[in-house]
Amino acid sequence: MTPGKLSGVGVGPGDPELLTLKALRLIQEADVIAYPAARAGAGVALSAARPHLRADQELLPLVYPVTASPEADLPSYPQVMRAFYDSSAEEIAGHLDRGRNVCVLCEGDPFFYGSFIYWHSRLKDRYDTTVTPGVSSVMAAPAALGVPLVLRQDTVTVIPGILPAEELTRRLAAADAAVVMKLGRTFAKVRDALAAAGVLERAWYVERASQDRQRTLRAVDVDPTTVPYFSIIVVPGREIP
């Protein structure tokens, strides 16, 4: 039997209208729709794509074993996650081996901090694999704010909020424009780093960019205890008029 094809499809930041036409086509052509999910719920990738699914498509949730502290801080975390990516890759492979096309929904873009990278590394040499880019929250957050990100000679650095405080400060101080992703419980540390780097006053905060419960405010006004993981800091570049 000819194996199925694997596609990693960026579905954008959450608004179902921010899927590309190509993502829509690939989703509707797929036999199996796989998507990462937390134990607590289905996640952004599925909710962005759900209005576009056919009724007869098989859903394959790939459920993370660990998504929050304190478990994510345990020494066993890397092995637990490796075992998860191994076993979920084999679930995907099982469908491909039966000749079924599998579309993996990816929040934002598949190759930009996406879990799809782990499945891609395990499956790309065994199956016909393609990747379709998507709108990243790096672009969706400035659009939500109505604040331009970067222009002309400025660089822009995207920084994971999970970095240690000193490295956050160093990266922010060296950047022209900057975006900090992966916030949540790291927010108080990130805010302190923004202040230490001298950019807190020009930093913006976007929660759930493009989604129903989107919220935008100045970073300095954010209550750190209310920040979800899917929120982002935007520091516009120096050349913005």
Next chain:
Amino acid sequence: MTPGKLSGVGVGPGDPELLTLKALRLIQEADVIAYPAARAGAGVALSAARPHLRADQELLPLVYPVTASPEADLPSYPQVMRAFYDSSAEEIAGHLDRGRNVCVLCEGDPFFYGSFIYWHSRLKDRYDTTVTPGVSSVMAAPAALGVPLVLRQDTVTVIPGILPAEELTRRLAAADAAVVMKLGRTFAKVRDALAAAGVLERAWYVERASQDRQRTLRAVDVDPTTVPYFSIIVVPGREIP
């Protein structure tokens, strides 16, 4: 008369199938389709959107007065460009004042190194203005390569190839993952900076990502005399499996 609405719409990296559903809707609802263009031709933004236009829509090309050396190196360049953005903003305003909705097509994303930022700064306080994010070539180039860009704790820095050689080298050496945009005649300098920063061997090159004449190769194999402006360097992060 109620003024029209202004929308800046990201149309993605060139493939007409990489428009979002929202971009498609806004384009089809607009009375006037404005787009940046070089004197030599219509440009990527219009060609990505053209299959989606209605026959009765008015096209408003915003033609750059200067797009290449040696003119772009002249001391008068900033004033010439400022006058162009002033006068083209007034052209857009003329349509808005007559109650017509104007959609400005933006290659990639409007707020990510986009000329739309100049029109936005001149018009946002006078008219109802919205921005719709698009797929950037930062995401389209790794997808074209089949090479993941960034994961986990790595940062990613986007660097304009027009920076001086020393700053290019310094930024590349400090980066985890990196993307260099705005190449063209700057390519030999960028290649030297990649080598000086010790990342040339793991750097990839993508020409016209997602477009008909897309070309991908290792950066070390590129002939600097053949590089168009719309090409990009991708240096994957250190944590990619």
